[in-house]
Amino acid sequence: MGRAPCCDKANVKKGPWSPEEDVKLKDYIDKYGTGGNWIALPQKIGLKRCGKSCRLRWLNYLRPNIKHGGFSDEEDSIILSLYISIGSRWSIIAAQLPGRTDNDIKNYWNTKLKKKLLGRQKQMNRQDSITDSNENNNNKSPQNMSSSAMERLQLHMQLQNLQSPFSSFYNNPIxxxxxxxxxxxxxxxxxxxxxxxxxxxxxxxxxxxxxxxxxxxxxxxxxxxxxxxxxxxxxxxxxxxxxxxxxxxxxxxxxxxxxxxxxxxxxxxxxxxxxxxxxxxxxxxxxxxxxxxxxxxxxxxxxxxxxxxxxxxxxxxxxxxxxxxxxx
DNA sequence: AACTGTAGCAACCGCATGAAC
DNA sequence: TGTTCATGCGGTTGCTACAGT
Incomplete structure (x- = not known):
């Protein structure tokens, strides 16, 4: 027996939220809260949205004190450190960054921060390959690592061995x-x-x-x-x-x-x-x-x-x- | 101006989990 | 104890804006 759908998919709206929908949802939650039931919420307020969609919209966008964009160096450092430590547990990482959502951090990591860091690592690798071409450590060959693990290893090596804007973070417990x-x-x-x-x-x-x-x-x-x-x-x-x-x-x-x-x-x-x-x-x-x-x-x-x-x-x-x- | 490629981001999807029954 | 279902999470998709050609 398959899992019952959380909502009638034929009758729910998808895609970007309109300002009117945002107002409806925000006003209702401001007044009454979620009532502990996201599934029932859209019907209560006359939204043709899936409850999951409402929840996501609230958590990622409408909730008070949400920050978007403009990640600070310190936030970068925290994200990097936690990613290396625990991997892509975005909700955990987000819990350490007030006003940030897991979705936001995930997007930021995937689109900017990772490229920034790994791009720098690639540059350094090119330099390293000139001097280290004779050393071939099979144990750590990329073929045998998951991409995530590889990423984390690269980032860690970068933190350890390279001059990076985050080295100060490693050395600064504060x-x-x-x-x-x-x-x-x-x-x-x-x-x-x-x-x-x-x-x-x-x-x-x-x-x-x-x-x-x-x-x-x-x-x-x-x-x-x-x-x-x-x-x-x-x-x-x-x-x-x-x-x-x-x-x-x-x-x-x-x-x-x-x-x-x-x-x-x-x-x-x-x-x-x-x-x-x-x-x-x-x-x-x-x-x-x-x-x-x-x-x-x-x-x-x-x-x-x-x-x-x-x-x-x-x-x-x-x-x-x-x-x-x-x-x- | 038109087309193409890419980045950024919002939203969706499917799965895991745990509570309620 | 097993089943159902709401919730939370992470991966993925798709849309939009913008830059480059």
Missing amino acids: LWPKLHPLLQSNPDQTLKLASQESFHSLGPNVDRQNNHMKLAEINNGVSPLYSENVEQSLNPTQDFQPNFGFSQDLRLDNHHNMDLMNRGGSKELFQVGNEFELTNGSSWWSEEVELERKTTSSSSWGSASVLDQTSEGMVMLQDYAQMSYHSV
């Missing part, structure tokens, strides 16, 4: 994004994340529901970087090795835009769990495990998995387990 303080008071508000994209090239034997282990649960603020039970939960063995992908469970506040510019020094909670898919074969995982182990005892991090703590206790996780390559 610019690093933080998570919403509400988490501290309501940790039950969770947002479960699973990177579909990360698993696109998983083999058929991979079961993303099982064999996961929590790599990190980080209590931020005055707490130590890792708690005792987290240390125990790590328990990495050489048997684990992700030939490929990962997903993440980030527990964080979902829909409250935080004011990045005015965040105070209150206690904040950032819990991250990585769910690694384990197969046999390469040695890449063992390297990763080693890096993860380092993270439990040191604030110095390798490039493959990066977890840094700022002087204020803020924690960043950067994970490149998504990169898919086999060592030989």
Whole structure:
């Protein structure tokens, strides 16, 4: 049995919204809210639109305090950092940028920021190829990586090795994004994340529901970087090795835009769990495990998995387990 | 002026998830 | 416990504006 359509597609209008439609929708929501039912909303106000379309229009355009365009350097930096860390979880990235929508950030990334950064990387690659033509690292050949992973690797390399406008961001914890303080008071508000994209090239034997282990649960603020039970939960063995992908469970506040510019020094909670898919074969995982182990005892991090703590206790996780390559 | 290519963006589509029944 | 359905999310599409030829 197929899924029932959310609306009568024959009788709904598609395409750009007219100003009249915008006014109707905005006026109604301003007065009565959404009523918790987007599907019924368009009928209530006489709009021939799908409820999903209304929701999208509200969230991306009509909602108060929405900003469009004019991304600042700091916003660029945050987007870049989070993209490298968590990939294309645009809603999460948007949650760190007040007034920005996931759609806006996604468009901005795809049309401008990515080109800007990767374009610079290409330039540098051309220079590098002159001097490094003899070195051919098969392990990291593009053929064996997903495009997203490749992108993230390139961006990371660029951040590490090249002079870039964002290098200052890496070295400046003040610019690093933080998570919403509400988490501290309501940790039950969770947002479960699973990177579909990360698993696109998983083999058929991979079961993303099982064999996961929590790599990190980080209590931020005055707490130590890792708690005792987290240390125990790590328990990495050489048997684990992700030939490929990962997903993440980030527990964080979902829909409250935080004011990045005015965040105070209150206690904040950032819990991250990585769910690694384990197969046999390469040695890449063992390297990763080693890096993860380092993270439990040191604030110095390798490039493959990066977890840094700022002087204020803020924690960043950067994970490149998504990169898919086999060592030989 | 007409055509073509491209960038930017709004909106749509399909899937995953979780709540309600 | 299984089914249905609303919601949220990310990928994709399609339209418009603009630049280049």
